[in-house]
Amino acid sequence: MTRPLTSAERALATLRDLIMGGELAPGARLGEVELAERLGVSRTPVREALSRLAAEGLVEIAPNRGARVATWTVAELEGVFDLRSVLEPQLTAHAVPNATPADVDELDALARRMHEVGTPGPGQDLDALVPLNRAFHDRLVALAAHPTLATALAAAIHPPIVRRNFLTYDEASLRRSLAHHSEIVAALRAGDPEWARAVMTSHIANARAVMVRAARVRMAEQVAREEESA
Amino acid sequence: MTRPLTSAERALATLRDLIMGGELAPGARLGEVELAERLGVSRTPVREALSRLAAEGLVEIAPNRGARVATWTVAELEGVFDLRSVLEPQLTAHAVPNATPADVDELDALARRMHEVGTPGPGQDLDALVPLNRAFHDRLVALAAHPTLATALAAAIHPPIVRRNFLTYDEASLRRSLAHHSEIVAALRAGDPEWARAVMTSHIANARAVMVRAARVRMAEQVAREEESA
DNA sequence: CTCCTCGAGATTGTGTGCAAACCTAGAGGT
DNA sequence: ACCTCTAGGTTTGCACACAATCTCGAGGAG
Numbered sequence: 001m002t003r004p005l006t007s008a009e010r011a012l013a014t015l016r017d018l019i020m021g022g023e024l025a026p027g028a029r030l031g032e033v034e035l036a037e038r039l040g041v042s043r044t045p046v047r048e049a050l051s052r053l054a055a056e057g058l059v060e061i062a063p064n065r066g067a068r069v070a071t072w073t074v075a076e077l078e079g080v081f082d083l084r085s086v087l088e089p090q091l092t093a094h095a096v097p098n099a100t101p102a103d104v105d106e107l108d109a110l111a112r113r114m115h116e117v118g119t120p121g122p123g124q125d126l127d128a129l130v131p132l133n134r135a136f137h138d139r140l141v142a143l144a145a146h147p148t149l150a151t152a153l154a155a156a157i158h159p160p161i162v163r164r165n166f167l168t169y170d171e172a173s174l175r176r177s178l179a180h181h182s183e184i185v186a187a188l189r190a191g192d193p194e195w196a197r198a199v200m201t202s203h204i205a206n207a208r209a210v211m212v213r214a215a216r217v218r219m220a221e222q223v224a225r226e227e228e229s230a
Numbered sequence: 231m232t233r234p235l236t237s238a239e240r241a242l243a244t245l246r247d248l249i250m251g252g253e254l255a256p257g258a259r260l261g262e263v264e265l266a267e268r269l270g271v272s273r274t275p276v277r278e279a280l281s282r283l284a285a286e287g288l289v290e291i292a293p294n295r296g297a298r299v300a301t302w303t304v305a306e307l308e309g310v311f312d313l314r315s316v317l318e319p320q321l322t323a324h325a326v327p328n329a330t331p332a333d334v335d336e337l338d339a340l341a342r343r344m345h346e347v348g349t350p351g352p353g354q355d356l357d358a359l360v361p362l363n364r365a366f367h368d369r370l371v372a373l374a375a376h377p378t379l380a381t382a383l384a385a386a387i388h389p390p391i392v393r394r395n396f397l398t399y400d401e402a403s404l405r406r407s408l409a410h411h412s413e414i415v416a417a418l419r420a421g422d423p424e425w426a427r428a429v430m431t432s433h434i435a436n437a438r439a440v441m442v443r444a445a446r447v448r449m450a451e452q453v454a455r456e457e458e459s460a
Numbered sequence: 461c462t463c464c465t466c467g468a469g470a471t472t473g474t475g476t477g478c479a480a481a482c483c484t485a486g487a488g489g490t
Numbered sequence: 491a492c493c494t495c496t497a498g499g500t501t502t503g504c505a506c507a508c509a510a511t512c513t514c515g516a517g518g519a520g
Contacts, residue, residue, distance in 0.1 A: 006293055006503065034474070044503045047472090048281055054283030063236060064472055064511050079378030086316050086379075148309030149316075152382050236473065262502070272475045293479050294493090294502055 008045035011035070015049055017057050019069055020159040030059060031065040056155060059197040072161065074215045080156050081208035085201060087153045088137075090202040093151065095143035103143060104188045110136045111181040118178050119170055130166050134159075137183055165207065168214035176206050241265070245279055246360055247300055249288050251388040260297040266377035271455035276324070302391065304445045310386050315431060317383045318367075319372060322414065322430040323423040334418045340366045341411040348408050360396050365394060366411055372443035380415040395437065406436050448459065 005013075015035070020026045032043045032051060039046065050067045053059040061067045072080075099107075110132055117128040141150050171178065180203040187196035235243075245265070248254045260280060262273045266372075269276065280297045282290040291297045328336075340362055347358040371380050399407065410433040417426035 008503080010294075033469095033470095043472090044504055044506090047278070047420075048503095051278055051281050052285050055282055063239075065513090076378065077374060082320075082376065083317075083378050083382055084319050090316050117466065146309060146312065148306065148313050150385065152313055152386060155385060156378065156382060238473080261500095263500095274474050274476090277502090278473095295483090296501065 006045070008048040009042045010039045011039050011041060011049035011050055011152055014039060016055060016056075016058065017141045019053070020163075022160060022163065026068050026069050026071040026160065028069045030069065032066070058158065070158070072158070074212070074219070075214065077161065077211055078208070080158070080161070081204060081211065083156045083158055084153070085204040085208070087156070088204055089197040089200040091144040091146060091149050091153065093197040094146050094149070094193060095140050096188055096193040096196050098143050098145055100187045103139070107136060107139055107188065108182075110139070111178075111185050114181055117176050118174060120174075126167060130163055133166065134162075140184070160209075165211050165214065168217075169210050170213075173206055173210050177203065180206070191215060233257045237271045239280040241269050241271060241275045241279035241419040242282055244269055245283060245288075246288065249251070249283070250393075252390060252393065253281050254299050256299050256301040256390065259301055260299065262296070288388065295399045300388070304449070307391065307434070307441055307445065308438070310388070310391070311434060311441065312377070313367050313386045314383070316433040316437070317379055317386070318434055319427040319430040321371055321374040321376060321379050321383065324376050324379070325370050326418055326421060326423040327425050328373050328375055329418045333369075334415060337366060337369055337418065338412075340369070340453075341408075341415050343412055348404060350404075356397060360393055363396065364392075370414070391441075395441050395444065398447075399440050409432065410436070 007084070015024075015030075032046050035050075036046045049134070050059055050061065054061045054067065058070055060070045061065045113134070114132045116123060116127060117125040117132070141153065144150065153165045180199055183199045184196055186202075187199055189195075243262075255261070262276050262280070266273045266276045266278075269321045280289055280291065284297065286292045288300055289297045290300045312382075344359060344366070346353060347355040347362070373384065374380065411427055413429045414426055414433075417423075417429055
């Protein structure tokens, strides 16, 4: 029998989904009354939800000025990747001894399906890749069975970024990323934690490079726009 | 001109101090009305403060049942040390290129004072050691200039644990710990990030060993008490 | 033309009341 | 002796009202 959720918890979950799903873009204003009406509750639980989301880093609250969906500078994004490049390889290494053959098979299936939808060509479907990628990484984190590291990682990874990042992979980087997943499966099957750790380190470094390049492009576009309007 | 703090922020700061300072022991009940009276505000800001402390991991909230100061199992404590053993060496390595000679001198002074008050003998004063240790580590984290890693670390380190841990150092471990501080200063002066990283890794491993031993002792004591009362 | 001042409106911060959920203790049945 | 159920008091969850603060634009001084 599952306990009925409180209003504040529903508000929290709904807002989180809205932000992570991209319906609420970074920088969007989050008025308390507006959200309260939208969710059918009073401002009190909305405030509580916003407060907790702020602690998660998904929204930013300025005293007396309200909340906005968090935005990130390039430097902050690089910081997040620094953190991931330390935590995820460690978690992956932890996962190795815990992975049963059945677990490895499931990860293998995910990696194969990512190849199917991710390989450039007629069958490519990048939108399908995002949830598969997420499932793969979540599965690995779960196998690590290390709540503290997992929590620290979850606090750092902001899915809107990952999602956006995925759409900016160039062909070579995307192929590398897909190959990494398969190679992690191989390392798991071999029971070699150092191998798995090394691949995951490469995987994050690759993602980081994609992110930095995309950020540079966005910045150049913005400069162009500003000069145009000047 | 510094903005006057809101009631919720005062409540948050006060509660955090009470918990970190040890006035509110782990497991202590945190009734909203009691805290509200104690802080001279209504329940609303208290609720907000508790909610944020819960997000920080310092208190645990059970729906409809109220808040308590967080407690940690040995496994959770070991998890925290796993996280620290990954993050702190990384932060320390980052700090090396940023440290000016003046910074190194300040850290050196802290390390020397820790030796003075920490060395077993007539001048020993373990209570003075705690703030010095904290100052040393905080200074290092600040030098790393890496907000993301620093935030992840701050979220994991619960000062009540560190404090309690310090009082359980045996003589050999304490000497090692003090020596580590001096050696980190030497690595900074030499400008060698890998040296600094290695020392910090040892430092955390040493602290972890002390924690595990202390936890075993506490567990044995508890078993003894339960058998006694049975 | 630029900068400052000052309201009106909107938005957040806090106090308070009430309903619902929870804990405790004790009566009664098995 | 043990379990079940219930009544009471206690505590939290939520809504609402009012106070405090901010935003933004109009108007005037320099």
